[in-house]
Every structure is written in C-alpha cells, then in structure tokens.
Amino acid sequence: MKAKLMDFDKALELFEPVLGFEVHVELGTSTKMFSAAPNPAHPEFHGAEPNTLIDPLSLGLPGSLPVTNETAVRYSISLGLALGCQIATSCRFARKNYFYPDTPKNYQISQYDEPIAFEGAVEIELASGRQVTVPIERAHMEEDAGKLTHVGGSTGRIQGAEYSLVDYNRAGVPLVEIVTHMIFGAEHDAPELARAYVGAIRDIVLSLGISEARMERGNLRCDANVSLRPRGSQQLGTRTETKNVNSMRSVERAVRYEIQRQAAILADGGTITQETRHWHEDTGETSPGRPKSDADDYRYFPEPDLLPVEPSRELVEELRAALPEQPVARKRRLKAEWGFSDLEFQDVVNGDMLHVVEATVAAGAAPQSARKWWTGEIARVANERGVEAASLVEPAHVAELQRLIDERTLSDRLARQALEGVMAGEGSPAEVAEARGLKVVTDESALVAAVDEALAAQPDVLAKIRDGKVQAAGAVIGAVMKAMRGQADAARVREIVLERAAG
Amino acid sequence: MSEITREQVQHLAGLARIALTDDEVTSLTTELSQIVDAIATVREVAGDDVPATSHPVPMANVLRADEAGETLTHAEAFAGAPSHDGERFRVSAILGEEQ
Numbered sequence: 001m002k003a004k005l006m007d008f009d010k011a012l013e014l015f016e017p018v019l020g021f022e023v024h025v026e027l028g029t030s031t032k033m034f035s036a037a038p039n040p041a042h043p044e045f046h047g048a049e050p051n052t053l054i055d056p057l058s059l060g061l062p063g064s065l066p067v068t069n070e071t072a073v074r075y076s077i078s079l080g081l082a083l084g085c086q087i088a089t090s091c092r093f094a095r096k097n098y099f100y101p102d103t104p105k106n107y108q109i110s111q112y113d114e115p116i117a118f119e120g121a122v123e124i125e126l127a128s129g130r131q132v133t134v135p136i137e138r139a140h141m142e143e144d145a146g147k148l149t150h151v152g153g154s155t156g157r158i159q160g161a162e163y164s165l166v167d168y169n170r171a172g173v174p175l176v177e178i179v180t181h182m183i184f185g186a187e188h189d190a191p192e193l194a195r196a197y198v199g200a201i202r203d204i205v206l207s208l209g210i211s212e213a214r215m216e217r218g219n220l221r222c223d224a225n226v227s228l229r230p231r232g233s234q235q236l237g238t239r240t241e242t243k244n245v246n247s248m249r250s251v252e253r254a255v256r257y258e259i260q261r262q263a264a265i266l267a268d269g270g271t272i273t274q275e276t277r278h279w280h281e282d283t284g285e286t287s288p289g290r291p292k293s294d295a296d297d298y299r300y301f302p303e304p305d306l307l308p309v310e311p312s313r314e315l316v317e318e319l320r321a322a323l324p325e326q327p328v329a330r331k332r333r334l335k336a337e338w339g340f341s342d343l344e345f346q347d348v349v350n351g352d353m354l355h356v357v358e359a360t361v362a363a364g365a366a367p368q369s370a371r372k373w374w375t376g377e378i379a380r381v382a383n384e385r386g387v388e389a390a391s392l393v394e395p396a397h398v399a400e401l402q403r404l405i406d407e408r409t410l411s412d413r414l415a416r417q418a419l420e421g422v423m424a425g426e427g428s429p430a431e432v433a434e435a436r437g438l439k440v441v442t443d444e445s446a447l448v449a450a451v452d453e454a455l456a457a458q459p460d461v462l463a464k465i466r467d468g469k470v471q472a473a474g475a476v477i478g479a480v481m482k483a484m485r486g487q488a489d490a491a492r493v494r495e496i497v498l499e500r501a502a503g
Numbered sequence: 504m505s506e507i508t509r510e511q512v513q514h515l516a517g518l519a520r521i522a523l524t525d526d527e528v529t530s531l532t533t534e535l536s537q538i539v540d541a542i543a544t545v546r547e548v549a550g551d552d553v554p555a556t557s558h559p560v561p562m563a564n565v566l567r568a569d570e571a572g573e574t575l576t577h578a579e580a581f582a583g584a585p586s587h588d589g590e591r592f593r594v595s596a597i598l599g600e601e602q
Contacts, residue, residue, distance in 0.1 A: 069567055
C-alpha cells in the first residue's frame with residue numbers, strides 16, 4: 001500500500017523537520033579491527049570469494065581473542081580530529097549484545113560510554129551558498145558484521161526466505177560510526193543538507209586517505225533520523241531511522257520522502273511509530289523495519305578481552321599536524337586557483353571529479369583543459385558504461401593527452417581516439433598514438449597540395465571565399481581533413497586555405 | 504538460594520545447541536543457582552561509589568601492527584558448521600530484522 005504523502009512545501013509550512021545522522025565508515029586498513037584477517041575494504045582484497053578473508057576471530061570460534069589494530073586507532077583519531085572532535089585520553093571497548101547470525105560471537109565489539117572522539121562540528125556549504133554547522137556528538141570505533149543472503153521466497157528479502165547464507169569476510173572490518181547531535185533549522189534545505197553532510201564526510205574520509213568511501217560498496221553507509229514537530233512546538237516529535245541508504249542521491253530522496261510521509265500522518269491526526277525504515281531505490285519509498293525504542297537493551301558492558309586505548313597527547317598532536325585541509329576550504333581554494341565560473345566548478349563537484357581534476361592539473365594540464373576532458377569526453381564514456389570516471393583513465397594520462405594537443409602532435413579528434421585506446425588499456429597516450437599511427441600531418445607541402453586539390457574540386461566555394469565569404473572555407477577544410485584522415489591541424493589547414501584562395 | 508529450574512537449564516542448553524543428559528541438567532541446575540547467588544552477594548557490596556572493574560590489570564594500548572596473517576581454508580571454516588553450501592554458512596530462516 002502506498003503511503004500518503006503531503007506536498008513538501010506544505011509539510012514545511014506546518015512542521016519543522018529535525019534531523020540526525022549516523023554514518024558508518026569502513027576503514028581501509030590491511031587487516032580487520034581486532035584480528036590479522038585481511039580486510040575486504042582494503043583495495044588489495046576487493047572481490048574476494050566468500051569466507052576466504054576469515055580467521056578464528058571472524059567466526060567467533062571458542063578461544064579466539066581480539067587484539068586492537070594500531071592503524072585503525074590512528075585512522076579513527078585522525079577522523080575524529082578532522083570532525084573537530086576532542087580525543088579521549090582513555091577509552092574502552094564495549095560489548096553490544098545481540099543474537100543474530102551476521103555476528104557469530106553474539107555481540108559486536110563497539111564503544112559505548114567512552115567513544116574515542118566526541119563533540120565536534122562539520123561545516124557544510126549548500127548550493128545556495130548557505131553555511132550550516134552540523135554538530136557531531138561522537139565518533140566511535142567498532143567492527144562490521146558479516147553479510148547475509150536470504151534464499152527462497154520471491155524477493156530475496158527476509159520475509160518468506162527459506163534459509164540464509166552467511167559470508168563472514170566483512171565480519172570484523174574496522175568501522176568508525178559518526179553520530180550527530182540533533183540538527184535544527186535545516187528547514188527546506190533538509191534533504192539537500194542530508195546529501196551534503198554525507199558528501200562532506202566522504203570528502204573528509206577521502207582526503208585523510210583512510211577509506212575508499214564508496215557508498216555503492218558499503219564503505220560508507222548512512223542512517224538518517226527524521227522527525228517533525230508542529231510549528232511553534234518545543235517538544236520533539238517521534239523519529240524514524242531510515243537505514244543503510246547507499247547513495248548520496250538516495251539520502252536526499254529518503255529524507256524528503258520521510259518528511260512528506262510523516263507530515264501526512266500527523267496532519268491526519270495520526271502518530272508516528274518509532275521504528276527503523278528501509279529505503280527502496282526502485283520505488284523511491286521507505287517501508288517499516290523493526291520497532292525501535294530508545295531503551296534498546298543491548299546489555300552493553302566493558303569488553304574484558306581488550307585493554308583500554310589511551311592515545312598519548314604526542315600522538316594526537318602528531319596526527320593533528322598531519323591533517324589535510326578541510327574540504328570546504330579546499331573547494332574554495334581550488335575554485336579560486338583554477339579560475340572556474342560557478343557553473344564550471346559545480347559541474348566538477350557534482351560529477352565527483354574534484355580530486356581527478358586536481359591530480360590532472362598537478363600533472364601539468366591547464367585547469368580548463370583538465371576540466372573539459374573529465375566533464376566532457378571521459379564523463380560521457382563513464383555514463384555510457386555506468387562506471388566511475390576516475391576508474392577509466394589516470395589523471396597523468398589526461399595531462400599527457402592535453403600536452404600532445406598543446407604541442408600540436410594530436411588534433412582534438414586524434415586525442416579522443418588516443419583516449420579511447422588509453423581507456424582500452426593500450427598504454428599511455430603517446431604509446432597509443434604511436435601504435436595506432438595517430439599524428440597530425442605537419443608536412444606543409446602535403447597540406448598545400450591537399451588544399452589546392454580541394455579548392456580545385458569546389459570552384460564555387462573558391463569563388464565565395466574570394467568574395468569575402470570566409471565562412472565558406474569550412475567545406476574545403478572539411479574535405480582536406482577528410483583527405484588527411486583527420487590527422488591534420490584544422491587551424492593550420494584553415495590558414496593555408498585562406499592563403500591559397502587569396503593567391 | 505535462587506530459583507533456577509530444570510526447565511530453564513534445558514531451554515538454555517537448547518539455545519546454546521548443547522545436548523545435556525538428565526544428570527547434567529541436575530548438576531547444572533545446582534551450579535547455576537550457586538553462580539547466580541554468588542553474583543547477588545557481590546551486588547550487595549558494590550554501591551554507586553564503587554566503579555565497575557573491567558580490567559584488573561593496569562595496562563593500556565596493547566595494539567597490533569596492521570599486517571595480514573593467516574586465514575582459514577573453507578574446509579577448516581566449515582568443519583564445525585551444521586550446514587553450508589561450500590562457500591557460505593547456511594542458517595535457518597531469520598525471523599527478525601537486522602540490528
């Protein structure tokens with residue numbers, strides 16, 4: 001049954017939305033949080049067969065004991081610092097007890113009342129230029145659970161399944177869970193803020209180099225809490241928690257949907273059930289999950305198998321000194337350095353190409369050239385193939401391609417052919433150009449001969465050019481380029497056409 | 504003396520997938536009662552002013568270098584599994600939602 005929705009603007013007129021987010025970040029360490037089993041979130045171990053990245057601890061076998069991963073702790077502190085948090089002088093792990101087959105120990109090792117990082121803030125800049133500060137309550141370390149596949153039943157979902165299959169590769173992957181305080185005042189920007197917040201976390205994580213932060217792979221997962229309260233009311237409404245929304249666009253849509261759904265219920269005099277909800281990408285709706293009370297009794301208690309983590313102040317300061325520039329500041333700096341218009345820059349940001357354009361510029365390309373390649377030809381191919389642009393070609397190769405154009409070794413058209421070869425794995429642009437025989441004809445006499453031939457073949461065009469209709473030259477240039485199989489510099493051909501026509 | 508019943512012990516054994524004989528149920532019923540009583544004694548002593556001890560040894564920062572170690576083979580991993588499909592563990596249909 002379709003839920004009734006209220007018009008978004010109408011909902012905002014009657015109610016004030018209050019937001020909160022829990023974002024899980026999988027850290028890209030080599031090994032798991034508490035054992036030396038390889039980490040599937042590390043690039044080296046992508047796509048491993050099920051249950052091959054496991055050791056006794058991943059399976060919760062009797063007698064296995066956890067030992068904390070030092071790199072995961074360092075990454076967590078860096079992330080905490082980048083979120084503007086204080087870092088605990090001492091913190092313990094805790095057992096979160098629950099009985100479910102994705103966690104064979106029957107508890108998840110997490111942190112409860114002693115998170116490693118707490119009380120920070122993230123600055124968000126919306127498309128309108130509006131600045132919003134998202135208050136961070138805490139960021140704590142924990143381990144991921146295994147992955148379940150429900151078999152039988154028609155939908156592959158829990159309901160109606162005959163049995164479930166479990167892959168424990170993901171069990172024990174280091175996670176940092178970032179929890180915000182309640183966010184007030186987002187108003188009409190609430191859906192956009194949700195998207196921008198997750199984007200900001202992703203940018204921070206990427207700039208720290210602690211995770212690949214690919215939402216479609218589950219490296220970054222967002223649970224969005226939404227509640228509404230009538231205008232003028234000081235009392236908070238009942239919230240829902242939409243789980244595991246796996247793209248930035250979906251986060252935005254899910255928040256908008258929940259606002260509209262809850263508003264329709266409240267306006268009809270109904271009540272909101274406090275529950276988790278699942279986002280469905282295909283229908284653009286959420287559906288009820290399980291009821292969730294604030295008093296969820298996970299029987300937390302301090303993890304007796306792990307000793308406290310007490311980050312030294314020297315370590316914290318060392319990591320603070322190594323922090324990269326904040327994403328918002330970085331964006332502002334790059335936009336100014338590159339001299340892009342708002343529209344051009346927005347294109348790059350929306351296409352998720354800030355880092356590749358930056359790397360291309362660093363490799364020697366002019367910013368505008370780098371932008372045109374990435375948001376043009378490469379984005380087009382990426383769309384066509386349904387892959388990330390960054391996965392198609394190295395920034396250094398894009399810079400090399402542009403250099404070949406600037407040196408007039410390749411024309412734009414030849415460069416696109418060379419790019420095609422580079423994306424097909426045939427080597428660097430220069431190697432592809434060499435192998436495919438792509439080269440602008442620089443032999444002047446050959447060009448002149450081709451121009452003369454083309455002019456002789458089109459006497460009417462020649463007459464027009466002599467009458468001062470310079471734009472008519474296009475037909476002749478086209479014929480020459482064709483004769484040269486595209487391997488001529490069109491600008492030079494044009495010059496020769498005009499010279500010879502005049503002569 | 505706390506009131507742990509034979510039925511409770513049998514229920515617990517079922518959850519833990521442990522087969523118990525009648526004699527074992529009898530002895531465990533007594534032993535579990537004694538354990539619960541012992542904890543009740545501790546509870547009488549511990550007031551709000553006594554912080555819970557989680558780690559009796561005063562140590563911290565026992566950390567491990569991030570270096571990959573050995574993994575289990577499928578044969579090893581599935582050796583104790585009641586059911587599997589050769590790649591993944593097979594478990595009964597799950598009624599509740601993920602946590």
